[in-house]
Amino acid sequence: MTFTYEIEGGNFSRAGTASSDIKKALKQLDLDYTIIKRVVVSLYEAEVNIVAHARRGTLTADIDPDRIVMVLDDQGPGIPDIDAAMTAGFSTASSRVREMGFGAGMGLPNIKKNADSLNIQSTVGVGTRLEIVVNF
Amino acid sequence: MKIPLLMQLLEARLVCGDAENHRIIEHAFASDLMSDVLTLDACSPLLITGLSNVQTIRTAEMADIHTVLLARGKKATPEMIALAHQNDMVMLETPYSIFKTSGILYQHGVKPVY
Ligand SMILES: Nc1ncnc2c1ncn2[C@@H]1O[C@H](COP(=O)(O)OP(=O)(O)O)[C@@H](O)[C@H]1O
Ligand SMILES: [Mg+2]
Numbered sequence: 001m002t003f004t005y006e007i008e009g010g011n012f013s014r015a016g017t018a019s020s021d022i023k024k025a026l027k028q029l030d031l032d033y034t035i036i037k038r039v040v041v042s043l044y045e046a047e048v049n050i051v052a053h054a055r056r057g058t059l060t061a062d063i064d065p066d067r068i069v070m071v072l073d074d075q076g077p078g079i080p081d082i083d084a085a086m087t088a089g090f091s092t093a094s095s096r097v098r099e100m101g102f103g104a105g106m107g108l109p110n111i112k113k114n115a116d117s118l119n120i121q122s123t124v125g126v127g128t129r130l131e132i133v134v135n136f
Numbered sequence: 137m138k139i140p141l142l143m144q145l146l147e148a149r150l151v152c153g154d155a156e157n158h159r160i161i162e163h164a165f166a167s168d169l170m171s172d173v174l175t176l177d178a179c180s181p182l183l184i185t186g187l188s189n190v191q192t193i194r195t196a197e198m199a200d201i202h203t204v205l206l207a208r209g210k211k212a213t214p215e216m217i218a219l220a221h222q223n224d225m226v227m228l229e230t231p232y233s234i235f236k237t238s239g240i241l242y243q244h245g246v247k248p249v250y
């Protein structure tokens with residue numbers, strides 16, 4: 001099963017709709033509740049990052065019998081120093097993002113914690129690509 | 137704690153859901169930071185927050201939280217109520233501060249997540 005969504009930068013009222021949809025799909029499968037939570041928490045933080053930091057992006061989720069592979073590809077400013085961005089507390093979020101309850105620099109570390117594998121590629125001025133894998 | 141008692145103790149108003157038939161509140165977590173809420177391990181606490189926007193409810197949905205209490209007089213928007221309704225949540229509003237709300241609930245046996 002493959003799901004694809006377009007994510008609009010800056011649109012906080014829609015942020016999370018893709019993650020919500022995928023959560024509903026996963027609930028149809030006979031999966032452990034903690035696995036579903038790890039998937040949706042990491043996906044939601046990644047979705048919010050596109051809304052918070054990028055102009056637009058695409059989310060693709062591939063659900064296989066033994067794992068889910070989520071790829072979030074955005075067009076945006078990119079991440080100049082990925083190691084710094086992965087550090088808990090590091091954030092360049094705007095005050096608008098903080099008003100939404102995000103922007104404390106906890107998203108990427110939490111994605112890393114919940115994922116079985118996280119791969120980040122980024123080009124400054126072009127965009128960022130996250131690949132998140134959770135095994136079932 | 138059952139929702140009707142919580143409402144009585146906190147002068148809380150029900151804005152969404154079925155107070156009588158909702159699950160019993162055992163744990164609570166207070167935060168205005170949604171990234172914090174997303175770090176919790178599974179136990180479906182009551183979320184006490186002063187953050188009132190649609191991401192509050194989205195976060196609750198992702199974190200498997202079924203009960204949201206808006207503190208310090210914050211009001212739910214129609215968009216929040218619609219989303220909470222879709223997810224079978226109970227949402228409440230209290231005029232009390234987060235500190236006072238938490239103190240009262242703690243005193244009445246509601247447990248912290250950690
Ligand atoms: N998709 C992205 N595009 C550009 N920068 C990003 C993206 N995702 C994360 N970042 C950068 O990494 C930082 C840390 O991200 P994160 O841990 O999610 O915290 P937060 O989003 O709360 O700032 C962000 O503040 C931002 O500088
Ligand atoms: Mg983030």
